[in-house]
Amino acid sequence: MSGKTLYDKLWDSHIVEQRDDGTALIYIDRHLLHEVTSPQAFEGLNLAGRKPWRTAANLATPDHNVPTIKDERVAGIKGIMDPLSRLQVEILDVNCREQGIVQFGMEDKRQGIVHVVGPEQGLTQPGMTIVCGDSHTSTHGALGALAQGIGTSEVEHVLSTQCLVQKKMKNMLIRVDGQLGAGVTAKDIVLHAIGVIGTAGGTGYTIEFGGEAVAALSIEGRMTLCNMAIEAGARAGLVAVDAKTIEYVKGRPLAPKGAMWEKAVKYWQTLVSDKDAHFDELVVINSADIEPQVTWGTSPEMVTGVCGRVPTMDMMDSASKRDSLRRALSYMGLNEGQSIQDIQLDRVFIGSCTNSRIEDLRAAAKVVKGKKVASSIKQALVVPGSGLVQQQAEQEGLDKIFLAAGFEWREPGCSMCLAMNADKLGEGEHCASTSNRNFEGRQGFGGRTHLVSPVMAAASAIAGHFVDIRAWN
Amino acid sequence: MQAFTQHSGIVVPLDRANVDTDLIIPKQFLKAVKKTGFGPNLFDQLRYLDEGQPGTDHSTRPINPDFVLNQEKYKAATILLARENFGCGSSREHAPWALLDFGFRAILAPSFADIFYNNCFKNGILPLVLPAEEIDMLFQGVESGEIAELTVDLDSQVVVVPTGKRLHFDIDPFRKTCLLKGLDDIGLTLEKKDLIKKYEETQKLVCPWLFEDQLA
Numbered sequence A: 001m002s003g004k005t006l007y008d009k010l011w012d013s014h015i016v017e018q019r020d021d022g023t024a025l026i027y028i029d030r031h032l033l034h035e036v037t038s039p040q041a042f043e044g045l046n047l048a049g050r051k052p053w054r055t056a057a058n059l060a061t062p063d064h065n066v067p068t069i070k071d072e073r074v075a076g077i078k079g080i081m082d083p084l085s086r087l088q089v090e091i092l093d094v095n096c097r098e099q100g101i102v103q104f105g106m107e108d109k110r111q112g113i114v115h116v117v118g119p120e121q122g123l124t125q126p127g128m129t130i131v132c133g134d135s136h137t138s139t140h141g142a143l144g145a146l147a148q149g150i151g152t153s154e155v156e157h158v159l160s161t162q163c164l165v166q167k168k169m170k171n172m173l174i175r176v177d178g179q180l181g182a183g184v185t186a187k188d189i190v191l192h193a194i195g196v197i198g199t200a201g202g203t204g205y206t207i208e209f210g211g212e213a214v215a216a217l218s219i220e221g222r223m224t225l226c227n228m229a230i231e232a233g234a235r236a237g238l239v240a241v242d243a244k245t246i247e248y249v250k251g252r253p254l255a256p257k258g259a260m261w262e263k264a265v266k267y268w269q270t271l272v273s274d275k276d277a278h279f280d281e282l283v284v285i286n287s288a289d290i291e292p293q294v295t296w297g298t299s300p301e302m303v304t305g306v307c308g309r310v311p312t313m314d315m316m317d318s319a320s321k322r323d324s325l326r327r328a329l330s331y332m333g334l335n336e337g338q339s340i341q342d343i344q345l346d347r348v349f350i351g352s353c354t355n356s357r358i359e360d361l362r363a364a365a366k367v368v369k370g371k372k373v374a375s376s377i378k379q380a381l382v383v384p385g386s387g388l389v390q391q392q393a394e395q396e397g398l399d400k401i402f403l404a405a406g407f408e409w410r411e412p413g414c415s416m417c418l419a420m421n422a423d424k425l426g427e428g429e430h431c432a433s434t435s436n437r438n439f440e441g442r443q444g445f446g447g448r449t450h451l452v453s454p455v456m457a458a459a460s461a462i463a464g465h466f467v468d469i470r471a472w473n
Numbered sequence B: 001m002q003a004f005t006q007h008s009g010i011v012v013p014l015d016r017a018n019v020d021t022d023l024i025i026p027k028q029f030l031k032a033v034k035k036t037g038f039g040p041n042l043f044d045q046l047r048y049l050d051e052g053q054p055g056t057d058h059s060t061r062p063i064n065p066d067f068v069l070n071q072e073k074y075k076a077a078t079i080l081l082a083r084e085n086f087g088c089g090s091s092r093e094h095a096p097w098a099l100l101d102f103g104f105r106a107i108l109a110p111s112f113a114d115i116f117y118n119n120c121f122k123n124g125i126l127p128l129v130l131p132a133e134e135i136d137m138l139f140q141g142v143e144s145g146e147i148a149e150l151t152v153d154l155d156s157q158v159v160v161v162p163t164g165k166r167l168h169f170d171i172d173p174f175r176k177t178c179l180l181k182g183l184d185d186i187g188l189t190l191e192k193k194d195l196i197k198k199y200e201e202t203q204k205l206v207c208p209w210l211f212e213d214q215l216a
């Protein structure tokens, strides 16, 4: 018999009941909530006269709707100008109070994007099952937890039962061999991988990222990788536990302490795929093949290296691919064969659960230090992922560096990643964004998103168009 | 949840791969706190020429005449014919809510994104996977006018095409039963209360730190 993958181990240790039809009742250790996907779940819970199964397994924070301008933040929920956004944040607040669920509210320094907050607080721990009504819950897999996005009906299901009914996924390993070149980041690995396997390539799989390049990444970089597993179609991304993982969790507010810590660590050290584990699918990527990536189209798989070009019709091998290319080019206002570095930018966004942690901000600040945002750029935004990231960055003086360069320094939240608040693109505007989705209208009606790493976004803000960070000085 | 047994209705072809949930229902409509009322904003960016806002009168907005759902013959469609990887992206259940509110009961595609697929079942919508060649055949039939309506029979797992063809589809037995009976799956899980408690008791011994409940 072959050994177990990390996913196999996480799955097996959470089975409450295995059924003959292949489904299983799976126990959920932690549940994160935000204001957009929870109101209807709480409503359902109340209508059915049910109570949360285990209140203390839940943590909530508003992130999607919150304003990022300081003046709009000082008055708390009441200060939110958009009445619908205000109502949603209010309802989360009321629901959490009624059900006794801990919430990091708008005035709390710990508030932030739910996927930044979880790991930061030590709520995310190896070996856990974690869910949230948000597809980017995959982020938490970076710590060796089985973390999945769910819909609102399942949010209600988890609130009511602490369980989910699931079928086991298949195992995929994306192995990244060799060492990344200078200027090439975790974001580039994952964008490149999506370019290779496509946005449906991971459907039905849990993707484990491994190999030399992944082992060399920080936990934050691994979060960037797992964050975008969903963009490859996989509900969950994973990285094996190693010394870095344990070091990362140590001492965080919600991490185990004392004798419990020792016990936990012992267990966590077993959370790696066995040497003889069987993966249903293996994808091998050579680090040397990864350039800094830029998406040119309206799906994350429409991606190429910064020295590349937008593809041409004759490169497409089917009518449906030609059709997709035609549609994407027309939406993006680009020509076939156009050089990536010729794309002129209107706005730059550094933020989102993909790239708004302290490491991302440090890397971007290093690039812009002492320079100025190009005059052709209408707006360059930096939005930290949480209040604590913001605080840390300000202690290090990163805010000053960004402000001096002509960036705006904002309050934490999802912001222009999906533009549910006031931060959006205008029609036809091109944006270099460190977020995870370049879908039509994602960052604003008619807006044109190009996904890149933080250092690429920073350098492009200075140049006014895409530049190769490797040749940057 | 509304049960799904058999359904006959007009089929509309949406010839586009990788339709994401942002496209099915754009973010500005996610500010709602109910499950209903999303129908007028289904495919908002494709259906209208301007940018839609919640709370406005959508009947007076400029319509995109090129979008298939705006064609007279498809306005009452209840079956959506789609391409691969339908429903990718965000986990928002507002996407199936919008499809349901518009009137859709079944979606036929060669493949679906995982979370969306799952969300459909929770709302009485049947997402049904057929081989790419059969989907191609249906697109051709609908676009040539040969096929206007389809019948989907969940119990016998077939799509009945007016030409007489019967297309078989596979479906997970648990989901099938839930959909056929319109079952409340939370109620079903709560019947296993004792098993859940037993699991928790065991886990408290194996991984006690998971039950320290620092969040209480």
Ligand code: SF4
Binding pocket: A063, A064, A113, A114, A115, A134, A136, A352, A353, A354, A413, A414, A417, A418, A435, A436
């Ligand atoms: S930052 Fe963007 S992707 Fe992440 S949770 Fe917020 S809206 Fe979703």
